[in-house]
Amino acid sequence: MSNSTEAGGSPARSLRERFPLLSIIAQRMVLSLILLLAVSALIFGGVEALPGDFASTYLGQSATPEAVANITAELGLDRPLVTRYFDWLGGVLQGDFGTSWASRNSVSEQVGNRLGNSLFLAAFAAVIAVPLAICLGMLSVHFRDRIPDKIINVISLAAISLPEFFVGYLLILYFAVNFGIATFPATVYQGMGFLERLQTIALPTATLVLVVLAHMMRMTRAAILSVMSSAYMETAELKGLSGWRAIVKHAAPNALAPIINVVALNLAYLVVGVVVVEVVFVYPGMGQYMVDAVTVRDMPVVQACGLIFAAVYILLNMLADILAIIANPRLRHPR
């Protein structure tokens, strides 16, 4: 048995053996595409199952049966569900996300804007939160069970226990209304300068940093602590390394895998899960865009947003897995 498999699968197998990382990535890519397809079908079915159709929801109380019928006919919403889905899918495969039913503008263009905003905010928050969280995690390991560790823990737990909108309101109240030193609302628009943009998003960024910090910090602390009890750390201590150097050079690299995972999850959250923060700060990101579209059943927009959200999740998870493999020599060179 073992003989035949080796003989039959040799070219593919040797490829996989020679480029283990590449083959894993390729495999993940194919799986991701299938997953995205499933997501699109699910969203289509889901929105379709929601009560109320686009035309009457959009026109609201000013809708007349004639106007509703005209809109339905113009958009081809009277065709069967399956036809419409495959029409849409055909467009997407050619890179055309269609036009928004409501505003009749190109979805790709609008999504591009909003996605840019979302990524900008997320990136800015991540640039501050990730290094800060990891440093604080290492610090609290260094001072474990002493005052600094306890202060870091209490503050980060407090930040994570408050709902994000409340953190946002507190920041607005103090920094925008009482002291008047921060910009509010955080509405960014096209043609705004980079520095002005940074200044505008200070408050939402601070909110997001506070919200994601604790999770990453505590995971870093736990992961490093579990490494600290291993024999080689004892050796490091015995050969006379300072506590801080032992943590940075020996403990942290070995605790990377779980840290990378939690960072990836939090990054995904920063892109797709911040609707509430967007609403509170009047920030034109993807989340608000999708909610608006769902409200009136604007299918092309909902679909595009859903796909992008799914893709962000899949991509970040894949990235986390790949980085974990690279970080771990045992996984990098499998026997």
Added chain:
Amino acid sequence: MNDITKYLAGRVTTGGMNRREFMGRAMAAGVTLAAASQLYATSASAQAPKKGGNLKLGLEGGAATDSIDPAKATSQVMFTAVRTWGDTLVETHPETRAPVPSLAESWSPSPDAKTWTFKIRKGVQFHDGKEMTTDDVVATLKRHSDSKTESGAAGVLKSIKSIENKSGDLVVTLDSGNADLPAIFTDYHLVIQPNGGVDAPNAGIGTGAYKVKSFEPGVRMTFEKNTSDWRSDRGYVETVEIITMNDATARIAALSSGQVQFINRVDPKTVPLLTRAPTVQLLTTSGGGHYVFIMHCDKAPFDNNDLRMALKLSIDREEMVKRILGGYGKVGNDFPINDTYALFPEGIEQRSYDPDKAKFHFKKSGHSGSVLLRTSEVAFPGAVDASVLFQQSAKKAGIDIEIKREPGDGYWSNVWNVQPFSASYWGSRATQDQFYSGAYLSSADWNDTRFKNEKFDKLLITARGELDEAKRREMYREMAVLVRDEGGTILPMFNDFVNAASKKLQGYVKDIGNDMSNGYVATRVWLDA
């Protein structure tokens, strides 16, 4: 300045006194002629509109799905936007709501009110420099009323048979007489666009006080002054910025930190907190919008008028206005018209909370057990609380109301106009006729109480074609009484429009036509430095 002259100067500033009167009274109070004259000048200039500045409005009711095409304007933000860049043929007077000329200079009906002739203003330019013509007007009206229309105004234009340009005049012919046609043309969807907006519905080009500079749906819209505006009594600020702010707390924070000068939809519960800020003024206007509980007159048990009457008598209106509207509103009388409408029938007895009478009617109806009321937070602000108040006041009359809270999403397609007893709201319409035709005529599209009354229908059609105001007013009285006593509407309250602004914002006109100075807020106010 002593107190008397201070008071007089204040009255000049608010426009309550002219120069002659002021001088006479100030000198009587012992001020010299020169001093009085100078005082008058400074007080009066405080009232004169200041030009320039950037006006920022933070408004609720915008979404990424907003369209700049006036035919599809539905949200509060787009309503205000359309009023800022476009003009309709006719406007309404802010205090009386009578039709006043805008792009139409004058109009006259035929004796049967079936054919109307409108004189169109000459020398008005669109933002792109082209002259506005009667053909543009004809094309606009046709786009909103033809059989392929997707316009929100299609309903009010249904009775139009033909729209023509007859030697420069607009001539509109109707299926049946309608004395209210000029009022219908005040509808905000019907702004005049070049060639009716047929070629470029989303261009945002009109004849209004401001030109559209940029538009990001659901985010922000900016305007700049139209320097060749045909009117000089509006458009004082240099630029206008509308920011969509759907979060109530965000709006209040933005106003109190001075980042915007005007916000809409202030929650009555937060008014006392808001007005504590020294820089903020509250702007409330009564309007024709109202909150209702609607019963289907053709579905058991609500097909019984005694049961309907029992429920109407078991609601405590005064308490609703106090608790749900924070006092910013007026009690309703179970018909959808109040004194903000022209030809309002005055003197109809106010229905009040009467548990004993309610008990009597409930017994007479023969109904036993509870009635099921469906409600939701989206039905109107405070709808769930209002339903509980209703439940409690009805309990004292021995009527058991069971409350079912429905999800907000899909409420307007699954519950309202579908279920026999639910909470809802209505905005104001231009005329009584428009309101009744949309929601109370037997064949109306949105007859959400299934009120079908032949006498009412006949009165409505006759009143529509009647040019004699006294006769018309009498007919509207009869109709109001029919709806009040036999209809399926429980109408506890008319809500005020509650907006707030920075004290720097001046010249705000309290317009009973609609919210935000009937949408004209940006064109009517100025900023005091």
